[in-house]
Structure formats: C-alpha cells, structure tokens
Amino acid sequence: MSLRITAAAAATTIALLAAAPALAAEVNIYSYNQSERMQPLFDAFTKETGIDVNVAYVEKGLIERLKAEGARSPADIVMTVDIARLAQVAAAGVLQPVEDARLTAAIPAAFRDPDGLWYGVTTRARVVYAAKEAVKPGEVTTYEDLADPKWKGRICSRSGLSDYNLALTAAMIAHHGAEYTKGWLKGLKANLARRPQGNDRAQAKAIWAGECDIALGNTYYIGQMLSNPDEKQYAEAVRLDFPHFEGGGTHVNVSGIAMTKAAPHRDAALKLMEFLVSPQGQKIYAEINNEFPLVKGVEWPAFMKEWPKFAPDSIDLMAIAKNRPEALKITEEVDFDG
Structure with a gap:
C-alpha cells in the first residue's frame, strides 16, 4: 500500500510540474x-x-x-x-x-x-570634426595630413592616451611603422591649438567656440549631441570629414x-x-x-x-590591438599630452 501511495504521489507531482509554466x-x-x-x-x-x-x-x-x-x-x-x-x-x-x-x-x-x-x-569611424566656415570641404583628406604645418594652432584633441586615439595611432603603425608614426605624432602635437583635454564632445564645443578649426572625434558622438538640447549647437557647428590613410581607408x-x-x-x-x-x-x-x-x-x-559614404580601412583589427602597446609607448615618448 505504501509503495502504491508513493508512486501515486510521484505521478501527481510530475503532472503538476508539467502543467506549471517553466x-x-x-x-x-x-x-x-x-x-x-x-x-x-x-x-x-x-x-x-x-x-x-x-x-x-x-x-x-x-x-x-x-x-x-x-x-x-x-x-x-x-x-x-x-x-x-x-x-x-x-x-x-x-x-x-x-x-x-x-x-x-x-x-x-x-x-x-x-x-x-x-x-x-x-x-564607428574616427573622423575629423571641421569648422564649417573655416575649413573647406576636401581640405582634410588623410590622417597623415594632420601633421602638416598648415594646421599649426588649428587642431584640438582629447588625450593621446585615450582608447580611441591609441587605436588610431596603432593603425598608423600598422600602415607606416613605428618611426614614421612617432614623427607623425610629433607633427600633430605641434599643430595643437591647446593642450589635449576633454572628450570628443569637448572638441566639438571648442570648434563652436572658435578655439580651433578641426579635431578628431568618433562619429557616434555627433548623434548623441544632436539629440541633446544642451549640446546640439556644438554638433551643428561642425561638418564631418572622413579622412583615410594613405593607401588605406577610414579608421574604424x-x-x-x-x-x-x-x-x-x-x-x-x-x-x-x-x-x-x-x-x-x-x-x-x-x-x-x-x-x-x-x-x-x-x-x-x-x-x-546625410554623411559621405566611406571605405573602411582594410587593416586587420587584431593588428591594431597588437600594436596598442607600441602606440602607448610612442605617445608617452613624444609627451603628446604635455
């Protein structure tokens, strides 16, 4: 009798579990x-x-x-x-x-x-924020061009040690090697209008305020600023130019x-x-x-x-990641943030 009751109870339990929602x-x-x-x-x-x-x-x-x-x-x-x-x-x-x-x-x-x-x-692409009035379309075509003395005193940037700038520097190493990239960073630093500071939004604000004419920034920040009433004017003050590496595409x-x-x-x-x-x-x-x-x-x-169509760079993303330690070393050697 005990076995029959146990079996019946087990059967009832199984039925209840089957009927209950998972x-x-x-x-x-x-x-x-x-x-x-x-x-x-x-x-x-x-x-x-x-x-x-x-x-x-x-x-x-x-x-x-x-x-x-x-x-x-x-x-x-x-x-x-x-x-x-x-x-x-x-x-x-x-x-x-x-x-x-x-x-x-x-x-x-x-x-x-x-x-x-x-x-x-x-x-996301790392592009150039350009002052609509001060920079003509087509003036910025390559990342290498940012080290040209014609931009002296006209560029704003966040810290060179930020993940986004280190990734760009690592990609430059992949294209041209460490020595070239070190010289490029020195040239870019010489063209800065102010000491590196703030985030990408701050660079758009600086352009709006007339502190510089161009800056490096990620594309998605523009969307974020356009949806923020307090920052919309900064986004509207800039045009996005999609530079490319010499012999390559736009850094993504x-x-x-x-x-x-x-x-x-x-x-x-x-x-x-x-x-x-x-x-x-x-x-x-x-x-x-x-x-x-x-x-x-x-x-x-x-x-x-409404943005220009662009060709993403073909450099392997893992090569960029591999070059990050060297990018960090070079950025510190040229004292980019100093």
Missing part, C-alpha cells in the same frame, strides 16, 4: 558600456524570446572579476566598445569560442575573431560581444548573440548607439544617411 530564462551581461540607451535593445530581445536580460556595468577590472569568479561566474556575455578591450578579454582566457552559422554568415570575417571568441556588432573601431567561459545560461546567451546580428537587432543597436550596422542590408540611422 521558469523564465535569463542572460547575464558584463558590459563596459555604461549607457541606459541599451535598454530598448534588451527589451526588444526579451519581448521576442521571453528571456530576461540582466546587465552589470563593469568599467574597470572586468577581466580580474571574471578570473576571480572562475567557473562560478554568473556572467554569460561580455559587451565592449573597443578592439583593444575585446582582444584583452580574449587573451585572458575567460571566453569560450562560439561556432554559429548565423553569426558567421552575418558578420564579415574582418570584424570577428578567427577562432570565434568575439564578434563585432556595429562600427568596433562594438563587440563575446561569451564567457562559464556562461551558466549558454543557450540564452547564444540567442542574444544571434538577435544582435539579426536585422531587427542591428537596426535597434545602430540607432540607439548612432553606429554603423555590420550586417548588409540594414539601413543607417536617418541622420547618418
């Missing part, structure tokens, strides 16, 4: 990007899949945190906005390779790790995604990665970050359609 799946993200603008992207993913997204913004110590957590890490995904950071996370041994037909079909080989450790999602960097080695919710994490390279995910990601989608056929955000 626990909601989730995916946990460690992100360098401290931006509330990302929420619409995650909301769209949750609406489509029923998978909740939890984000922890980890600006510093992300690699150390993942190493310390080891196999117990709650993180499934790492999201970051610079090739150097992607390469550093990959080299730290805290990621797992992802082989997925949708990802490899959607993202060009130049914008993903050859071993599947990370995938680019969108790109990447926003990317990778799966952690621990990934306790691997299936949900893979669904998020696939969503980010879908037409819907690409459109939302590009619009909220004012960046260029990587998937063919996805339209640029409306205001970006």
